Amino acid sequence: KNQVEQSPQSLIILEGKNCTLQCNYTVSPFSNLRWYKQDTGRGPVSLTIMTFSENTKSNGRYTATLDADTKQSSLHITASQLSDSASYICVVSARGAGSYQLTFGKGTKLSVIP
């Protein structure tokens, strides 16, 4: 059964500090991995999408890494800002026979405090 586990469930950091969120998956056959940011009460917004051959991808202060061998990904946030307070969701796409299946993690809730 395809699964995506995220840790920690929640995190509180001081403004200006860095943090790293983790995503472990057991999804097969792997196609790509996405990180989404979801503000409270809003829809998720894509931060990065990585395929098997990519091990690092950046989007401003967000840097995602992927280790396809260990089936782990991380999202590193540099110099956090209050606006980074949100849930971060890891989504892994598996390619089956002519179709894709998305498996969602339950997210990490990040709170950035002044």
Next chain:
Amino acid sequence: KAGVTQTPRYLIKTRGQQVTLSCSPISGHRSVSWYQQTPGQGLQFLFEYFSETQRNKGNFPGRFSGRQFSNSRSEMNVSTLELGDSALYLCASSLLAGGGDIYNEQFFGPGTRLTVL
């Protein structure tokens, strides 16, 4: 280019009632997927419509149904509401069916917050 829109944004219903939610995809997108999001379960896939046909369905009871119109707009209906149906309902659109390909990314709407009393 306008994003995915969902109406209404908030809804309060009582047990036993039914509800219809609407989703307008990004212009040119032909696939619409629906998700239920609750604090304990995260996002759970309900169903996907492409070219007015249901392509995929998640593990939800038959009280949850949907349809898609020729202009790609989609509606989701929940009948005989239960307290456990309280959730944020998200729709996502993509150019083609599936939404899992890196060249066929899904874009989410802001969601409809449904509260069942």
